[in-house]
Amino acid sequence: MLRDVTLSLIVFGLLPACFRRPFVGLMVFSWLAYMRAQDLTWGFARDMRWSYIVAIVTFAGFLLGKRRRFFLPDLRCYIMLAMLVLVGVGIFQSKNPDELQLRRYIEFSKIVGIALFTTVAVQSREHLRILIWTITLSLGFYGVKSGLWGVLTLASTPILRGPGGMLADNNDFSLALGMAVPMLLHVGFSERHAIVRRTFFLAVPLTAFTVLLTQSRGGFLALAMGLGVVMWRSRNRVAAFAVAGLIALSAVVVAPAKYTDRIASIADYKEDGAAQARLRAWGVATRMATDNPLFGVGLFKFRQHYLDYERDPTAAQLDGKGLFVAHNSYLQIWAEVGTPAFALYLTLILMSFITIWRVRALARRRYFSSWMLNYCTMFEASLVCFMVGSTFLNRAHFDLFYHYISIVLVFGHIARQELASEERYPVRQGGGRGEVKAAEARGFDRAGRRSGFRNTHGLVGGL
Secondary structure, eight states, X not given: OHHHHXXXXXXXXXXXXXXXXXXXXXXXXXXXXXXOGGGGOOSXXXXXXXXXXXXXXXXXXXXXXXXXXXXXXXXXXXXXXXXXHHHHHHHHHSSSOXXXXXXXXXXXXXXXXXXXXXXXXXXXXXXXXXXXXXXXXXXXXXXXXXXXXHHHTTTOSOOOBOSSGGGOBHHHHHHHHXXXXXXXXXXXXXXXXXXXXXXXXXXXXXXXHHHHHTTOHHHHHHHHHHHHXXXXXXXXXXXXXXXXXXXXXXXHHHSOHHXXXXXXXXXXXXXXXXXXXXXXXXXXXXXXXXXXXXXXXXXXXXXXXXXXXXXXXHHHHHHHTTOOOOSOHHHHHHHHHOHHHHHHHHHHHHHHHHHHHHHHHHHHTBSSOHHHHHHHHHHHHHHHHHHHHHHHSOOTTOHHHHHHHHHHHHHHHHHHHHHTOTTTXXXXXXXXXXXXXXXXXXXXXXXXXXXXXXXXXXXXXXX
16 A cells, blocks of 8 residues: 555656646556556556556646647657557548457547657757666666566576567566666666666666566567677677677576577477467468458457468467457558558658667767667667567557657757757868867866766767
8 A cells, every 4th residue: 555655646746847848747657557557556546547647647737838739840740640540540431440449449549649848848968868878767767677587587587578568568578677677788888987887787688588488489589689689889899799609608507498499499390389379370371461461451450350261270379369450560450451551661660770770870970979879779779679579569559659650750860950060060071180179178077078078968979
């Protein structure tokens, strides 16, 4: 009961600030969404819709504050709105629309709404830093907590479910934590304070260990690819991959046999029943999508129509045990909401990578831009992690994905605005130290800040 009262007092105490300052509301909402503080309680607070309360108060304050726009006029924002319309139309076009679809559509609308709102609530580099910290610490909390438990119990108990909400399923939990690992690593690299850096670096292996404890093979592959991007973007790739190889070899030696056997089964997909069921589901999803190209079979209707497109229903019943899912987020979206919405979904991913690559190319030509390069690698690794995990996991409309799209969008705008100042970020013209000294003589230190000001951003350093 004490936890319930404490959480209630914290949330209700923050509501006035959420009303006056929409950015505070976004931070509180993100904290509740990703840390799931309500799931740490045991009484009345556990079942309350705290996120909705915070969202309503925040949006009310935003609207009454006479803001001019709800989102940035960026193509990605319009794409998310278009997806929202297409999914809604698809529901009415589906066979026997039901209440469950409506609930799912409301959830999807909330996800898109928060993503759009993020583009106007985050207005500065410091806002961006605070938001990334909020998400990273929220997910890192469970990574460290569960990782420590795994170490103390010698990995004797697997994690079969997450805290709740979008993290309830162990596969979703592993995917979110896999995306969090590059965030923890690069926030650590970006902070100059030794204690903060060491804390984040300690959280990285514990969070990665938690991903392994979920026994999600999709989560394992996603984490491996995300870390691969981090190592590829590092200053010394050979050393990075060598250290990673030693760590992987040590993990194989000390890991319980049941873990290594499960990971090794990835290569034996022809003999693995779960892998064969996944391949069967992919074929069903493809036939479902090609037979309903415009609007799909309807949001959350994949399971209902599975046997209609299964060529061997008897084998499917044995493989799926009556629980039919796509086992692939891309095919799930294509089958449920149609080709146009699926194409828009892929466009969001592509445009996010283009933003990251363009900012990296611009930042490399400037001095004092290490924080941008850090963030580029962090975003790139996390998105790769999501893309790989989505290939094997059934998470079509993942909250963190759409939020990440909007965060990358905002990062691109902020980075371009900052780089517009050649005084703060001098162009590299081969002058070397002379250019750096010239910038310092104009009143800037090596991080691109005015001399004499305290480092409030802490965005110095890099791989």
